[in-house]
Amino acid sequence: MIRPALALLLSAAPLAAHSPDDQTPHDQAGRIAVMSAFEPEWISLQADLEGAETQTINGTEFITGTLSGQEVVLFLSGVSMVNAAMTTQMALERFDIEAIVFSGIAGGVDPSLNIGDVVVAAEWGQWLETVMARQVGEAFELPGFLDSPFPNEGMIFTRETTVASDRGAPERRFWFPADPALLEVAGRVAENSDLAACNADNDCLTEPPQIRVGGNGVSGSSFMDNAQLRDWLAGTFEAQVVDMESAAVAQVAWANQVPFIAFRSLSDLAGGGEGENEMGVFMSLASENSATLVKAFLAEMP
Template sequence: MAIGIMSALVEEISYLLEKIEIRRKETFAEKSFYIGTIAKEEVILCHSGVGKVNAAMTTQILIDHFHVRSIMLTGTSGLLDTNLKTGDIVVSKDTVEHDVNFTHLGDKLGEIPGMSVYVYEANPLLKKIALQAGKGMKGIKVVEGRILSGDQFIASEDAKLNLRERFQGTAVEAEGAAVGHVCYLNKVPFVIIRVISDEADDTAPTDFRAHLEVVAVHSQLLILRILKGIAALKSKKRINNQSH
């Protein structure tokens, strides 16, 4: 069983595509899936396209067709936490769909009617490995936080403040909570790794375009370090099992 690694944009996995030893490529629903190994770990790389529907569909394909054992979403995001800066990385504690609003029916903001939860928690072990791996990244702050998702690009100081106050978000993007939602329903472990590309303010569109390719490498470097951490953990377990 492989680890699914996905992003919204090809630029957000381009570095990992250079690192993978590809065995084959498959296509489903106009999405390309690259099957191979990185750091001795079996992986499937793919970019879903932008937005929650694309992300949810791609996540379900990874689960149903490829039977992945876990999923990591990587890519860029807008800044909500003023203690961070462009190029820093947020590892998901949990994730919420900020654009869901059924409050007129008595549900909480972000809550989907009929769902028992609306805050999707990242897998504790994947999160721990990610944060540990982040300690070795020089000049890049790696923190745990809440990642908000909605089918919109946040480019307003008022919207940014509103999201931070209502949801206590650390970063905002357009796919993470959809991945968390699908993984929760399928009982598949996940974690989201997001690098800050802009400050979700009036200059966000310009900043995003200017920073995309440069900062996207940061989160992919962390993914690579996570894969090495997973391989090391598995090796340690094998040694411990052999010693008993």
């Protein structure tokens, strides 16, 4: 008698896990998802949030309310690609998300950029979606059944990602775009925004921070602090900035056909600066500048 009862219990479990109620957002108000990777941006955004209400879903706090005149839900993505993809999809399933706005710090890749600058990239790709190729003589070679659209860096060959969605058949692609209409709003905001040049400890930037809207960003589950790889990212992908989350969020947004944009303030030069990585000094300044710009962006949105 035990085995039939156990079989019945196990067969019923998947049905309960995928009931119709689970497919309906728990919060029906149309909201903008405002995501942050680290707490400093999140705390800054919460400071101006009106009517805040918090709920915890699978260990992640989601805070709803009004920010800069917009109905929003704030939450931390978690650091790195899998965490960012997981929390983004969770938000899309539990809330009626009309757009996704990411606020965070990043490493500067473009040599013309400086610490404190903010990049609002037009598209994002995953540079660490790779094959680690075997060495054959003096070169590295891919298996015959794999390919790469980019020049390699030693054994590293970056590949495209195959994405399934309601757009049609699974599609191979590397770049995932930010929403053109949101980029247009960001451009208007950039023209009228001033960013801080010093942090609370009075550590100041050598150059006034600038805002760059457009260009490319790349992401991967690796903290970048290597000058040689930084140069490769700049040359191969024409990247301005590198981080550990944005491309994952961009991919989830693309697959769900939800408008997306990311604001990334440079806390360091990804290994391109002199001496130790600068993030420990300028993370707070970069976080505050990113959050300040996002609040101005929300106020400008229709």
